Each structure stands twice: as C-alpha cells, then as structure tokens.
Amino acid sequence: MCLEDIVVHEFATMCLASLSVDFACKNQIFESKGLPPLIQLLSSPDPDVKKNSLEIIFNLVQDFQSRQEVHKLGGIPPLLELLKSDFPVIQLLALNTLQIITIDKETQNIFREMQGFEKLMDILYNVDFTDLHAVTLQVVANCLSDSESVQLIQKGGGLSRLMEFILTPSMPQIQSSAVKCIARVAQNSENHELLHEQDVEKVLVELLSVADVSVKTYACQAVAAMSFQLASKDRFRDLGGIPAVVQMLSSESLVLKEAATQALSNLTHNNQLNALAVYEAGGHAFLVQQLHGSCQRTVANSAATLCCMAEQEIIRCSILSHGAIQALVELLKSTDTQVLVNAVMCLAVLVSDKGARAELQRTGGLHPLVNLLHSNHKEVLHNACLVVNICACDELAAVEMYKLGALDILQEISQSESRRNSFSKLAMISLLDSNLPVKYSLTGRLASTDIITSGFYDAGKAHPGQKILSLEELSTQAVNQQRPIIVINTATEKTTEEDKQKDEGQSETPTEKPWRMMHDVSLQILVKTARESILPLNDEQEQYATLARLVSEAMGGPVEMDKMHEFPWMLHLSRLKYQLQSNAVSIGLIKTGSYCQRALLFKCLADCIGMSCTLVRGEYNRAWNEVLLFNRNPSKNPLSSKPCGYIVDLMHQPGSLLEVNTPAAIQYQTI
Numbered sequence: 001m002c003l004e005d006i007v008v009h010e011f012a013t014m015c016l017a018s019l020s021v022d023f024a025c026k027n028q029i030f031e032s033k034g035l036p037p038l039i040q041l042l043s044s045p046d047p048d049v050k051k052n053s054l055e056i057i058f059n060l061v062q063d064f065q066s067r068q069e070v071h072k073l074g075g076i077p078p079l080l081e082l083l084k085s086d087f088p089v090i091q092l093l094a095l096n097t098l099q100i101i102t103i104d105k106e107t108q109n110i111f112r113e114m115q116g117f118e119k120l121m122d123i124l125y126n127v128d129f130t131d132l133h134a135v136t137l138q139v140v141a142n143c144l145s146d147s148e149s150v151q152l153i154q155k156g157g158g159l160s161r162l163m164e165f166i167l168t169p170s171m172p173q174i175q176s177s178a179v180k181c182i183a184r185v186a187q188n189s190e191n192h193e194l195l196h197e198q199d200v201e202k203v204l205v206e207l208l209s210v211a212d213v214s215v216k217t218y219a220c221q222a223v224a225a226m227s228f229q230l231a232s233k234d235r236f237r238d239l240g241g242i243p244a245v246v247q248m249l250s251s252e253s254l255v256l257k258e259a260a261t262q263a264l265s266n267l268t269h270n271n272q273l274n275a276l277a278v279y280e281a282g283g284h285a286f287l288v289q290q291l292h293g294s295c296q297r298t299v300a301n302s303a304a305t306l307c308c309m310a311e312q313e314i315i316r317c318s319i320l321s322h323g324a325i326q327a328l329v330e331l332l333k334s335t336d337t338q339v340l341v342n343a344v345m346c347l348a349v350l351v352s353d354k355g356a357r358a359e360l361q362r363t364g365g366l367h368p369l370v371n372l373l374h375s376n377h378k379e380v381l382h383n384a385c386l387v388v389n390i391c392a393c394d395e396l397a398a399v400e401m402y403k404l405g406a407l408d409i410l411q412e413i414s415q416s417e418s419r420r421n422s423f424s425k426l427a428m429i430s431l432l433d434s435n436l437p438v439k440y441s442l443t444g445r446l447a448s449t450d451i452i453t454s455g456f457y458d459a460g461k462a463h464p465g466q467k468i469l470s471l472e473e474l475s476t477q478a479v480n481q482q483r484p485i486i487v488i489n490t491a492t493e494k495t496t497e498e499d500k501q502k503d504e505g506q507s508e509t510p511t512e513k514p515w516r517m518m519h520d521v522s523l524q525i526l527v528k529t530a531r532e533s534i535l536p537l538n539d540e541q542e543q544y545a546t547l548a549r550l551v552s553e554a555m556g557g558p559v560e561m562d563k564m565h566e567f568p569w570m571l572h573l574s575r576l577k578y579q580l581q582s583n584a585v586s587i588g589l590i591k592t593g594s595y596c597q598r599a600l601l602f603k604c605l606a607d608c609i610g611m612s613c614t615l616v617r618g619e620y621n622r623a624w625n626e627v628l629l630f631n632r633n634p635s636k637n638p639l640s641s642k643p644c645g646y647i648v649d650l651m652h653q654p655g656s657l658l659e660v661n662t663p664a665a666i667q668y669q670t671i
Contacts (some may be wrong), residue, residue: 006046013041013052020059029056030066035073042078047087054082054093061100071107076114083119088131091123095135102142111143117153124161130174137165137177144184150191159185159198166203172212179207179218186225192232201226201235208244213253220248220259227266233274236267242277249286254295261290261301268308275309284309284319291327291343296336303331303342310349317353324350325359332368337377344372344383351390361397370401373409376419385410385423389430398434399470407431407438408465438468444617448628451607452615455517456488457584458600461617471517475584484577484585486597488604489520490527518580522588523604526554530605543611544627544648545655551602552654555593561652561671569594598650599623613648618669624648626660 016034019025029035034056041053057075060066070076082094098116101107111117123129123136140158143149153159165178182200185191204226207219223245226232236242245267248260264283268275278284283305290302306324310316328350331343347369350356360366369391372384388406392398401407410428413419432439436450441462446452457471460483474485496519530550537543552558559567572592576585587604590597596617602625603615614626628643646657647665658665 006044006049009041009044009049010046010052013038013049013056017052017055017059020056026059026063030060030063030069035060035066035069039070039073039075039078042075042082047085047090050082050085051087051090051093054090054097058093058097058100061097067101067104068106070101071104071110075101076107076110076116080114080116080119083123091129091132092135095132095139099135099138099142102139108143108149112149112152117143117149117158121153121158121161124158124165130171133165134171134173134177137162137174137181141177141181141184144181150185150188150194154194159194163198163200163203166207172215175207175210176212176214176218179204179215179222183218183222183225186222189228192226192229195226196229196232196235201232201241202239205236205239205241205244208241208248213251213256216248216251217253217256217259220245220256220263224259224263224266227263227269230271233267233271237274237277242267242274242283243281246278246281246283246286249283249290254293254298257290257293258295258298258301261287261298261305265301265304265308268305270308272312275312275315278305279309279312279315279318284315285322288319288322288324288327291324291331296334296339299331299334300336300338300342303328303339303346307342307346307349310346316350320350320353320356320359325356325365326363329360329363329365329368332365332372337380340372340375340377341379341383344369344380344387348383348386348390351387354394357391357394357397360391361394361400366391366397366400367404370404370406370409373406373413378421381413381419382421382423385413385421385427389423389427392427392430392434395434398431401431402435402438402468403470407442408467437471440615440617441468446603446615448612448614450615452488452604453607454488454490456604458486458596460485471584475517475582477583479577479581479583482583484573485583486590486600487517487520487584487586488523488600489517489586490523490604490608491517491519492524518582518584518586520586520588523586524588526550526588526601526605527608531609534611535609541629541657544613544629544657547602547605547611548648548650548655551598551605551650555590555598555601555650558654559651561667564594564651567594568592569597594621595651596621596623599625602648602650620670622669624669625650627657629657 016029020029038053038057041049044050044053057070061070079094079098082090085091085094102111120136120140123132140153144153162178162181165174166182182195186195200222204219204222207215210216223236223241227236245260245263248256251257264278264287268278287302287306290298293299306319310319328343328347331339334340334343347360351360369384369387372380373388375381375384388401392401407428410424410431413424414428432443433450436446436452437457437459439450440446441459444461455471459468459474462468471485471487496516530547533550534543534546537546556567556569569592573585573590576589577583587597587601593601599615600623603613606613612627615623616626617623625648626645627648628645630643645660647660647668649656649658649668658668
C-alpha cells in the first residue's frame with residue numbers, strides 16, 4: 001500500500017469517525033456498505049487509520065444490524081489482533097467494540113473459536129495493562145453464559161484469576177466487572193457446583209459490605225443465581241448473608257434494590273429457614289414498602305418473597321400489620337404480567353387469614369380480583385381463581401363476588417378447554433357453597449353439608465345466563481305474576497330487634513329505613529317443636545319419619561296422588577303474595593304447600609336440629625329430600641355396613657322412606 005493511499009485512508013476515516021456519531025450518518029454508512037472496507041482497514045499498517053476505523057465501527061455496532069454483520073464479515077480476528085497493539089487507545093477501542101458485539105450469541109461462538117478467551121486472559125495476567133482490566137472483564141462477562149465457555153476459561157485458570165480480582169483491593173470498576181463475571185457464570189445452573197467448590201458464597205457475602213454500589217449489585221445478582229442450589233441457600237444463611245441483602249432494600253439505587261429483592265426471592269423460595277431469617281432481619285417491612293415502588297421487577301420480586309414468607313403464621317401476621325393487603329390491592333390493577341402473577345399468589349397466601357379477607361373486601365379488592373378472571377394469562381388466571389376460592393368461604397365476600405359477575409365468568413371459563421383449570425372449578429364450587437340461594441337456583445341441589453340458615457330464599461330455577469337477584473332486590477320489586485320467593489328466617493324476635501337498632505344507628509339520616517326480612521314466628525315454633533319431639537327419639541329412621549309428618553301437617557297434610565290437581569297450593573301462594581303485597585313469602589306462613597315448599601321446609605328443619613339430608617329440585621314443581629340410612633333390616637344382611645339412600649315422602653304417605661331408584665321413588669319424583 002502506497003503512502004498516498006494511507007493518507008487518503010487516514011483523512012477519509014477521520015471524517016467518517018466524526019460523522020458516525022450522528023444516527024442518520026451512521027445508518028447511511030451502513031446502507032452504503034461501508035462496514036466491509038472498514039473491517040479491512042483494521043489491518044492497515046497505519047495506526048491512525050486503525051484508530052479511526054475502530055471508532056467508526058464502534059459507533060456503528062451500537063445498532064443491532066451492524067452488530068450482527070461484524071462477525072459475518074470476518075471482523076473478530078482483526079479485532080483480537082489489535083489487542084496486541086502498542087497503542088493503548090487502539091487496545092481500548094478494540095475491547096470496547098468487542099464488549100458490544102459479544103452480546104450476540106453467534107459472535108460469542110466465533111469469539112471462542114478464535115481463541116478469544118486466551119487473548120483476554122493474556123491482558124488480565126499482564127500487570128502493565130491494569131487500565132484495560134475493567135473493560136476486558138466486561139467482555140469476559142458477556143461470553144460466560146454457557147458452560148462450554150466456563151470450562152474453557154477454567155482450564156486456563158481464569159476463574160482463579162477472577163477470584164483474585166475480587167479479593168484483591170483494586171479499582172471499583174475492576175472489582176465490579178470481576179463480580180459481574182462471577183454473576184454471569186452463576187446464571188447457568190451447570191456451573192453452580194464448580195462455584196460452590198470454590199466457596200464463592202463466602203466471597204459474595206463479603207462483597208455485600210463494600211461501599212461500591214455496582215459491586216454490591218453484581219454480588220446480589222450472583223447470590224440470586226447461586227440460590228437456585230439448595231446447598232448455596234443454606235450456606236448464605238449460615239454466613240450471615242441474608243441480613244446483608246436485607247440492608248440493600250434501603251439503598252437509594254433502584255438497580256441495587258432490584259438485585260436485592262431478586263436475591264431474597266430466590267433465597268426464600270421453598271426455604272422456610274431463610275424466610276425466617278429475612279423476617280428476623282426486618283426484611284418483611286422493607287418488602288411491603290417496595291410494593292409501592294416504580295420498578296416493576298422490584299415490585300414483582302418483593303411480592304414473591306413476601307409470598308414465601310407468609311406461609312409462616314407469625315410472619316404472615318406481621319406482614320399484614322404493615323399494610324400488605326392495601327398495597328397488593330393496588331397491584332391487582334397492574335398491567336405487568338409478572339407483577340400480577342406474584343401479587344395474586346402472595347394474596348392467596350395472606351387471605352388464609354380471616355382478617356385479611358375482611359380487609360381485602362373493605363379496601364375494594366374484590367372488584368379488581370374478579371376482573372382478573374378475564375385474564376388469558378394462565379398463571380394470572382390460575383392464581384386469581386385460587387384467591388376467589390379462598391375468599392368465597394366468607395358469605396359476604398361470596399355474595400359480593402357474585403354481584404360482580406364472578407360466577408358468570410367462572411361458568412364461561414368452565415366451558416373453555418384452554419382456560420379452565422382445577423382452581424376455576426374449585427372457585428365456582430366454593431362461590432356456590434357460600435351462596436346457597438344461588439347454588440339451589442342454578443344447580444337445583446343442596447348437599448347434606450349445605451346448611452340452610454336465616455336469609456336463605458328459593459327464587460326458583462334459574463335459566464342459563466339468568467342473573468339471580470339478592471333477596472332485598474327481589475323483595476323490593478313490584479308484586480308480579482310469577483311464583484313467590486320462599487324465604488327462610490329463623491331469627492328470633494330479640495335478634496330482629498337488635499338488628500333493627502343496629503341498622504337505625506348506622507343510618508345516615510332519620511328517614512332511612514334499612515330493608516329487613518319479615519319476622520317468622522310460625523317457623524320458630526316449628527323449629528322448637530321439631531327439636532323437642534324428634535331429638536329425644538333414638539331411632540334415626542323414626543326421627544326422619546316424625547319430621548316428615550310434622551312438615552306435612554304444617555303444609556296441609558297428606559294428599560292422595562290422584563287428587564293432587566285438586567290441592568289448591570298455587571292459589572294459596574297467590575293469596576299470600578296479594579295479602580303481603582310482596583313477592584317474598586316467609587315459609588312459616590305457608591299452610592298449603594306442595595312438593596317444593598315441603599321439601600324446603602324439611603331441609604330447613606333438619607338443618608336446624610342437626611339432622612342430615614339433601615334438597616333436590618325436579619321438574620314440574622317437584623322437589624324432594626334424600627337421606628342416608630344404614631341397613632333397616634340387619635337380619636337380611638347383617639354384614640352390610642354401607643348406607644342406603646332414601647327419598648322422604650312428605651306428600652302422600654308422610655314419613656314413608658322410598659329407596660332411591662325404586663319404582664316408588666321414581667314415581668314420587670316424576671309423576
């Protein structure tokens with residue numbers, strides 16, 4: 001190459017170096033195929049041409065498209081060759097360029113094949129190149145994501161050298177870069193055993209107390225990565241590393257707090273001793289504060305850590321005392337998926353506490369929770385269903401979630417093969433179990449474990465998609481031509497008066513009159529009669545028969561099957577509605593009742609006195625009760641201990657027990 005060419009190259013590259021800092025010019029250089037000749041000029045005999053070309057390439061590779069092209073155009077070998085340059089500025093530019101392009105996975109592979117690690121280690125072992133060590137370590141860190149590279153650098157004594165940089169007092173930049181390398185090595189689980197053998201946990205715990213924020217940040221990242229190994233989790237705790245990480249939560253550095261919360265999340269995952277250590281260090285209070293933070297990853301990590309800690313009751317109570325529920329309610333409105341996953345899961349653990357469930361409802365958390373049932377994200381939906389399932393054990397919460405449309409959404413989910421899951425089914429069952437009027441209207445069946453209490457009402461069979469109104473809503477509607485709402489109110493007059501005084505005390509104005517159920521003295525008398533006449537009986541069959549006769553007498557007595565069309569039960573109910581001027585009728589007022597009314601009364605009385613039975617709605621105004629009894633004729637089969645199901649006749653031969661699936665039982669249910 002002649003001198004004239006070199007001069008032209010020098011001035012041309014000098015101009016392009018100035019222009020390449022501008023985005024538009026940089027893009028034009030790439031589009032004009034400027035990268036191939038620039039890579040060729042890296043081998044120029046003139047150091048100024050090399051320097052200028054490096055500056056241009058460095059500026060170009062800030063963009064992804066140029067970064068990928070460098071290794072395709074054979075740029076790695078000349079860059080590595082420039083590491084031997086006699087000019088430190090050229091070495092530094094070459095290293096800075098390598099630091100950028102080795103982010104790319106394919107470039108890392110080419111770099112390893114070109115013996116790049118060996119050339120970097122030469123610099124790291126050279127004490128005269130101390131000013132280059134920090135950026136060299138940055139390049140090393142980029143290339144340590146796979147186990148093959150780690151093994152390669154380990155064979156050359158690279159890990160030992162990295163530990164020397166960490167342990168030997170030096171420039172903070174060098175120490176932090178070395179720790180970053182260790183953190184990058186730890187990202188791969190295949191390297192954990194190797195690092196554990198070198199007792200890297202002890203080194204990392206020591207680094208948590210240094211002054212430099214970047215060193216502590218990378219140390220926390222390494223702790224987080226190493227904590228996927230159980231032995232390392234325990235080792236960090238034994239070395240006192242957990243309180244040191246907790247202290248990082250009060251740092252002003254957002255990056256450090258993110259790394260610290262990630263470390264705590266991994267340390268406490270499936271490790272209750274570590275969770276206790278975080279609690280003893282006061283970490284739970286700091287973590288609740290982080291739920292209000294602006295960094296979404298820090299928020300997600302904090303929620304995950306609190307979730308792990310809250311499995312222990314003493315810690316859960318303390319977490320709740322710091323306002324965790326209110327903070328989590330706000331997170332239910334987040335648009336960040338991982339925040340939602342972790343926040344809802346944390347909520348699922350916390351609401352095992354009854355007070356936490358009440359606070360969730362009080363702070364308006366049920367609305368955003370129900371909204372999450374619309375989520376198409378599998379984990380978010382799964383966790384939301386879990387929380388709904390737990391909260392549904394409280395009747396007030398179950399009723400509110402029903403009003404918010406939770407049951408409708410869960411029914412839609414149950415029809416979707418891609419969205420339904422085990423918890424969506426449990427949530428729907430729990431929601432119904434805590435809202436028996438809705439359950440009976442929708443499913444037509446109450447189990448023996450579904451105990452009817454004051455406030456239950458039978459609104460009739462619901463049609464698909466029909467919204468079932470509350471008792472108050474139904475009672476305050478104008479009287480209509482539909483069948484009456486049958487209401488159960490077993491509350492005593494004393495209890496009614498206490499509720500009335502309480503409601504009046506809570507009224508905002510003297511004119512407000514809170515809605516209340518009608519007092520049902522007749523039902524109270526029936527409950528008292530049932531308790532006094534049935535419980536003393538020793539024979540279970542006789543108890544059911546006696547209760548059946550009591551119900552029949554209260555509702556018009558026995559009616560022959562072929563005369564049912566003459567039984568004026570519908571007229572009687574219509575008159576009651578007219579007299580009361582209400583769609584709701586207390587069951588104790590019904591003196592002429594058919595299958596549905598009698599079966600409901602039987603179930604109500606049985607539940608009140610501790611007897612067991614189901615309530616099943618059939619077609620054509622039919623309903624019946626099923627009971628389980630052991631063999632009524634032991635001499636026939638004395639070894640049989642399996643109970644048999646019977647339908648209780650309340651209508652035609654009150655007190656008769658009809659074995660299920662027999663002609664007599666089927667006739668009672670259908671004809």
